[in-house]
Amino acid sequence: MKKSRCAFTLVEVLVGCSILAGISLIYLIFVRSSSKEMQFSADHLNAVVLSQKISEDLIEELAVNPYGFETLGVSGSTSQQEVIEGRSVFFSFIEDTRPPYGKIGINSDGAIGPQMQPLYDTVNKFKFTVAGERLAATGDHEDRNLIQSNIDFFWNATTGRGEFNTAMQMFSPVTCKKVDLGLILDQATIDARIPAEVFARPTSNIAEIAASMGENVAALQALGRIALVTRDFVVSQYYVRRKNDLRQLNLRLGNTLATDLEQQFELRKSIAETWYEMAQICFQIVAYLEPQFEIMQTQGKFQTTTGAGFNPITFQQDLFYYRIIFEYFAGSLVQARYYYNTMLTSDLIRYKGGKAQIQLLQKLIDIYRLVVILPSRSGGMQEYRAFLARIKSFSEGRNPYLYRFATFERSLLDQPDEWMKRYANLERLNHIIAVRVPVILDFIKTQTVGMITQ
Numbered sequence: 001m002k003k004s005r006c007a008f009t010l011v012e013v014l015v016g017c018s019i020l021a022g023i024s025l026i027y028l029i030f031v032r033s034s035s036k037e038m039q040f041s042a043d044h045l046n047a048v049v050l051s052q053k054i055s056e057d058l059i060e061e062l063a064v065n066p067y068g069f070e071t072l073g074v075s076g077s078t079s080q081q082e083v084i085e086g087r088s089v090f091f092s093f094i095e096d097t098r099p100p101y102g103k104i105g106i107n108s109d110g111a112i113g114p115q116m117q118p119l120y121d122t123v124n125k126f127k128f129t130v131a132g133e134r135l136a137a138t139g140d141h142e143d144r145n146l147i148q149s150n151i152d153f154f155w156n157a158t159t160g161r162g163e164f165n166t167a168m169q170m171f172s173p174v175t176c177k178k179v180d181l182g183l184i185l186d187q188a189t190i191d192a193r194i195p196a197e198v199f200a201r202p203t204s205n206i207a208e209i210a211a212s213m214g215e216n217v218a219a220l221q222a223l224g225r226i227a228l229v230t231r232d233f234v235v236s237q238y239y240v241r242r243k244n245d246l247r248q249l250n251l252r253l254g255n256t257l258a259t260d261l262e263q264q265f266e267l268r269k270s271i272a273e274t275w276y277e278m279a280q281i282c283f284q285i286v287a288y289l290e291p292q293f294e295i296m297q298t299q300g301k302f303q304t305t306t307g308a309g310f311n312p313i314t315f316q317q318d319l320f321y322y323r324i325i326f327e328y329f330a331g332s333l334v335q336a337r338y339y340y341n342t343m344l345t346s347d348l349i350r351y352k353g354g355k356a357q358i359q360l361l362q363k364l365i366d367i368y369r370l371v372v373i374l375p376s377r378s379g380g381m382q383e384y385r386a387f388l389a390r391i392k393s394f395s396e397g398r399n400p401y402l403y404r405f406a407t408f409e410r411s412l413l414d415q416p417d418e419w420m421k422r423y424a425n426l427e428r429l430n431h432i433i434a435v436r437v438p439v440i441l442d443f444i445k446t447q448t449v450g451m452i453t454q
């Protein structure tokens with residue numbers, strides 16, 4: 001019977017070592033390759049996060065200012081930027097690291113520096129470019145309201161050059177709204193009422209009345225629309241109800257404890273919104289009737305004291321109603337501005353938070369712009385400048401989006417024509433409120449003075 005072997009031969013040991021070395025080499029290659037792949041994946045994820053941060057900044061900037069790409073300095077395309085040391089506007093407002101806390105100093109803290117480890121070493125390698133172009137550079141096409149943005153990140157990776165790209169379209173409205181600024185009403189019904197209620201001839205139509213008077217049909221229709229729309233509004237219960245609502249809201253506000261911040265905020269908001277709604281309704285009437293006055297002007301009616309074929313006293317009264325409605329509009333707008341401003345007290349804003357503050361400021365900016373163009377508010381521009389100075393002061397070091405907007409807007413106010421050009425809706429409103437309404441009011445003043453003195 002043979003004895004069993006208890007040892008390996010030299011050849012077997014060598015073969016075993018070779019196999020083990022081969023396996024170890026394969027394992028090391030695999031580990032090294034996996035390590036590179038893991039590092040690349042980590043870098044890629046970091047690029048995604050950094051790109052997302054820039055995307056959010058762009059969205060926030062455009063939410064405050066439709067020309068946010070300009071305020072960020074990235075209109076068109078940028079050269080390569082770096083993430084660290086505050087070398088890019090996108091990474092200059094990261095953290096409040098130095099006292100006095102509560103306000104980030106762009107030149108002293110806020111950027112990613114060597115003291116911020118391991119973040120600094122993680123993002124040190126990244127460079128990026130940002131590009132933004134409107135789909136339509138000029139004109140009134142809807143594509144002007146869309147911006148195509150591209151964010152490209154680059155870094156040196158162990159496996160070669162790393163790259164990550166983000167492309168998106170963002171809404172940034174700069175063209176006129178495609179809506180009628182005038183009152184939405186049934187014009188056909190209004191026109192049908194004109195013969196009976198304006199000219200006391202219920203059995204005739206406008207063409208027949210115009211022929212009998214030797215007048216133009218368009219001029220008589222314009223006169224009738226002015227008369228009926230202003231009369232309907234003045235005798236309506238709308239303002240009676242709204243004034244009663246405001247009386248009740250103010251009474252409740254006066255009886256609400258200052259410490260009841262929720263009720264204080266909501267009541268002030270309701271009062272402001274009611275005044276603003278009244279301003280909107282009045283403006284719709286003013287805007288709707290503006291072209292009717294223009295028709296009468298082109299037909300020579302602005303040079304006629306008594307008119308022809310209609311009651312001049314009633315006509316003058318209707319014109320005076322128009323003036324009252326415009327004054328309601330201006331007064332309601334200023335009242336709305338006042339109550340929105342009262343919601344910006346430190347206690348209420350701390351209670352409601354930053355989002356509510358931004359919404360309030362955006363509403364107030366729109367109102368301040370309108371007050372600037374009111375012909376009856378000569379100090380409107382100075383009031384808006386002062387308001388922007390307040391925004392700039394309290395947003396510095398706290399809200400870079402608002403700070404950049406306030407700086408940009410104040411610079412535009414030094415160039416009124418450019419300011420109007422930038423905001424197409426404001427330019428359209430300015431034509432009605434600041435250009436046409438004063439002409440109409442001058443005519444109304446002349447006519448109503450004649451009514452009083454005759």
